[in-house]
Structures are given as structure tokens and as C-alpha cells.
Amino acid sequence: VNGPAGAWPGRIFLALRLLLGAVFVLSGFTKLLAPAEELALTMESYRLVPVSVTLPAARVLPWIELVAAVFLIVDLWRRAAAAVIAAMLALFVAALSSVLVRGIDIGGCGCFGAAGPKLTPGQALMLDAGFLAAALILAFKREGQHEENHPHPAH
């Protein structure tokens, strides 16, 4: 598994970890730089949950994103960190799909707070779906699993 035959999946895992980790560090950090009430306002525009939920969620969510992302980057409790990120992404995908289906104009998705890149709900949905797939791989697949199950014969 540690030899050349297992190197690719390891690299893929590393790339996915760093990519997802970097995206979520950026997402959590930019949200934290803006007031929580503004993130709550963005959440309210989705018309899914009341203010009694959005305000506490806006205070907690960016910290969860940040901590899970850092653990993913340093590769500590990777499965748990990836599972937390996957759960958040599943929520985002559901929320974005819901506004698209209902035709609600929310302007930007609010994914990176006020300071980060501005994405439309459609763009955010595509990205989040891809990130969700990556997070699920990191959470549920074993690194080098493919080579363990189907070892390449040595020639």
C-alpha cells in the first residue's frame, strides 16, 4: 500500500483533503470576519428556518467549518472531520436546491460571507455537490483501499 502502486490514491486523498480543507478554512474565516447577524440575514433569505435558529446558527456554523477544515488539513481525525463537512455540505445542497426549486431570489449564496467570492445559488450548488462527493470519499473510503483489495501483481 505504501509502495508506488498505492501512491496515487494517497495523492488523491491528500489533494482532496487540502482542497476541501482550504475551501472550508476560507469559508469559515471570511464568515467570521463579518458580523454574525449578516450571515443570519443571508440564511433568512432562504426562507427555511426562523430567526430564532438563524442567529445562533450564524454564530456557530463558521467555527465548525473552520475547526473541521483545520483538522482535515493536518490529517487528524480525518474521517470525523470529513463527515462533519459532508453533513454541512448536504445541508447546503438541500437549502440551495430548495431556493432554486421555489424560485426564490436570494442574490448571492452567502457561502463565503460578505468578503469572499460571490456565487449564484446555481454555481454554489454545483460546487457544493462536487465538494460533498469529495467529503464523502474522505469520510467513508479507506486510503489505498483499491490497492489492498486488488493488488497489482509484481512483475
Place this chain on the structure above:
Amino acid sequence: MTPTAKKKFGAALAVVAALAATVFVSRENNWSVSWRVPSYRQMGPASARVALVVYSDFQCPSCAKAQGRIKSFMQKHEGKLFLVYRHFPLENHKWSFLASQAAEAAGAQKKFWDYHDLLFTRQEEWAKSPEAPDGLFIKYAGELGLEAEAFKADFKSGKRDELIRRDKKEGKDLNVSATPTIFINQRRVVGDQQLESVGERYIELELQR
């Protein structure tokens, strides 16, 4: 925990702590709500225990809803609240800066709040206008009995544009990016839904302090 895991844990904590420190420092530097506006944009006693500083945009529908709630707070807690209006015209609202200019011209004749109410009540009429609604703004001034020539001269003179720009700049310094943003003393509320949900509670809490 293995030594490697301990090292990783230490690294993770260090990174999170560094980012958290940056966040707290950035928030600390941006936290001082100013009441520095002309007296015609103030309402209630300046010595009141609770100040409501409202960053608002005359063309924003959520601001129109919020001003109704603010009015009811002022009536309910008469004499206990100090209200300050600060302009925050958003770029995507075509006529908002013009509306602020008109409200300032009305303020020069001590009718800022009446004009403010009228702009919000008639928002749909002027906000949808394809051309600059100068005529409507002058008509509103007439309805309120403002001196027409003085209003016209003041309105487009640009004399008070700097006040509007200063409000917006100071709002941005406070990380305001959406309207309405209301500061109830040091507590921030963004949007009319949050105001409806937590506004009264924040006022009560501040009055009890």
C-alpha cells in the same frame, strides 16, 4: 494519542487559535457606533439609556418594514429611546442617493422625519420610476408644506452630499453591508425579520442595564 497525533493536534490548535485571534482583533477595531449626525436626524432625548442608530436606505423594502417597527418602539418606550438616522444608500438601488439628498433638503427645513415617513410610505411609487423621480420628490415636499424654492435649490445643490457619504463610510467601518442595520446600543440587528424577532428583547435588556 500517538506522538504524531499529538503534534498534529498541537498544530491544529495553533492554527485555529491564530485565526480566532485575527477574527477577534478585526472585530474589536471596528466597534464604535457614532451618533454624529445633524440634529434634524435625531429623535428623542440624547440622554436616553438606549440609542437606536439606524443605517437605512430609502429604496430598500426591508427598511420600509423596519421603520414601522422602529416607530412602534419609539411610541411604546416614549422618552426612553434616542433614535438616529444614518444614510446607507446601496449601489444597486438606483434612486436611493437621490432620496437621501431630498430627505436632507427636507431636514434643512426641519421636516426630515415627516419626509422620511413619506418616502417609505410612497416607496413603490418613486422607486419604480424609470427616470430620476425629482418631480415626485418635489411634489412630496409640497405635500408637507415645505418652502418649494428653498427645497428645490437645496435638493440638487450637493451641499449635504458629504454628510450622506460620511454616514455610509462610517457604516462600512462598522462592517455594515446590508440595510437596515440597527444598533441598539452596541447590539447589532440586521433586517426587519431580526428586528421583529429580537428588537424588543434587546431594548428591554438595554433598559434594564
